[in-house]
Amino acid sequence: MKRNRYIIGITILLSWAFLYDDVVHWDIQPEHFPVMEYDFSQNPLDSQIIQLGRALFYDPILSKDGSISCASCHSPYHAFAHTDHALSHGINDSIGTRNAPALFNLGWQTAFMWDGAIHHLDVQALAPIHSPIEMGETLTSVISKLKASPIYPKYFENAFGDNKITGERILKSLSQFQLTLVSAHSKYDRVSLGMDTFNIQESNGYELFKTHCNDCHTEPLFHNNSFMDNGLAVDTTLNDYGKWIMTKQSIDSLKFKVPSLRNLSYTYPYMHDGRFKKLRQVLNHYSSDISSERKLQVLNGPLQLTSNEKTDIIAFLLTLNDPDFVFDSRHHFPRNILLPREENKD
């Protein structure tokens, strides 16, 4: 009798362990990256929830007039940035004040938006949904539309066990999809893992990068989760003072988030207002006399780089492009969910 109970107990424990394993075990942590910052205990990854988040990400139902989806400004083919658009777009042909940032490796980010106004990935989507110059919607109205939709109640049920549609569920699903956007298969990554080698130019560029750039654009994520004044002159048509807008502390004036340098070929133009189209313009900026008026925290005077050295740095930066990530169809438009009829015809 006692032995039977013992066996039953062990069986229950084991099956529970397997179930648990199924929920948390997702291969999105590359071995050469630090551990993700995102707290998965509050939102354990689940394939059904990821699919729901993916559908929401691509569905213009999130915008007031059904014209704009997250993917409108965060296109999968451009590493989830808005290539060739300096400033973000929104409903009614609105133009925003900042460049739509690329979305990848978000699980390692501790603050979101160019000024760090959002502290957690789960609440980030509220900002574009509610912004009158982005999606112009409200979460409450999105919930009503999703409830009335022919597809979503079923997908919420698949994901959460019942078809209740809440703000928490919408936002956490969007987070889950975005957390799977991991870019870790560039040439740089293959070199890091000993599977490839840099050519001489890339190798020179890498050494120069480590000397001049790595303090802020720190390997292997190529950002350091901080906010810096990089000496850009204020664009007087925008008058954007960055982090100061939020904290009203003079120390935060003109500080913007240090962006990752991965996937730069897909994510131009550069800087918080998309003012530079070419990487060389960025390097020219850092080599110019930018610290004359404002004391910069990181750069002690302009970078001393020859033209060839700039070319080498750019050659290295291009090894951070990750076409495997950009063309990974698992992150693309979910036709089977959003256009099920068309799928049937195939």
Added chain:
Amino acid sequence: MEKICLIIIIIFLSNGLHGQTEVRFHAIHQGESLIIDADMDEWNGTDTTIQQFRCYLSGFEFFLNGKAVYQQEESYHLIDFSKDGKQSILLNTPEAITYDEMVFNLGIDSTKSDSGISGGDLDPMHGMYWTWQSGYIFFKLEGQSKDCPSRNNEFQFHIGGFLYPFNANRKIRLKTQIKKTINIHINLDPLLENIDWNEQNHIMSPSTEAMELADFITTIFSIPNEKE
């Protein structure tokens, strides 16, 4: 077998030992209890109307002689004076509890705020989460005042946020007798009288002004003396 019975009895008894304390909130406007109802005559012969009043109250505790004797777990409550059933909360207090003070927060502590989003009363769908920057709105009061020079005489006070340097979370301590139902008054009259309408009718982000208002709001909570 005897052991299992004993455990069941103990569990049953320990549950049985829980009493419940109800905490009811009453917003006072123009000296009277406020109910926000779409059908009512908003002005009703007065100078101000309230069209929306909601707040987050959290971390409910009872103290005796300065020491905590009861703490509610996961204690986050949205109090809304325009929704039925959202003006009172239940605390599972032990039957024999004695206390002389009730303590709670106006707002959501920074640990909870920092941990992303939650459901229930904390779901951002209730419109009590800022969308363009992070943080819950702790205290949302909207209405009109005849003295307010803004468009349609409207005022909006959205007080909240937890990020440095503007954390609006405030502790409120109220002396109380032991009761089955504790009534708490939130007196909007001194708050509205204190406002210089020409200077202040629109606070919608964390700021120094919002911090000052949060300080003032802690003084409008009271437990009136009642005969049991």
